[in-house]
Amino acid sequence: MDDKxxxxxxxxxxxxxxxxxxxxRDLFECQDCRxxxxxxxxxxxxxxxxxxxxxRAVEVHHIKELKEHPECALEDDNLISLCTQCHNLRHGRNPKRFVRKKKLVSEEKW
Structure with a gap:
């Protein structure tokens, strides 16, 4: 399966x-946290x-990757509910990279 x-x-x-x-099915609970x-x-x-x-689970993860196993794309046994943090960990993404930096109310002038 390609990106398109x-x-x-x-x-x-x-x-x-x-x-x-x-x-x-997973009661909107992250299965990795559980x-x-x-x-x-x-x-x-x-x-x-x-x-x-x-x-709270907001993402559904393919245990067998979709690109390599498109035949398992909609199989219940291949899908798991995850929170964003656990989903990022499963994919080896740096979770801190996605945190937005808070803007300062005013610049320090000293």
């Missing part, structure tokens, strides 16, 4: 319907800060 075909797929009605179906909490509980590890929460 991927874009066409993500804009299709079938994908939009399946995406919503998967998010509802696994992190379950593993910490089993291993008696104390988590801190945001790691103690199950974040």
């Amino acid at each position: 075909e991927v874009k066409h797929f993500y804009n299709s009605k079938e994908w939009k319907h399946k995406r919503l179906e998967i998010l509802q 696994k992190r909490l379950r593993d910490a509980q089993i291993n008696r590890i104390r988590l801190r800060g945001d790691d103690k929460e199950i974040r």
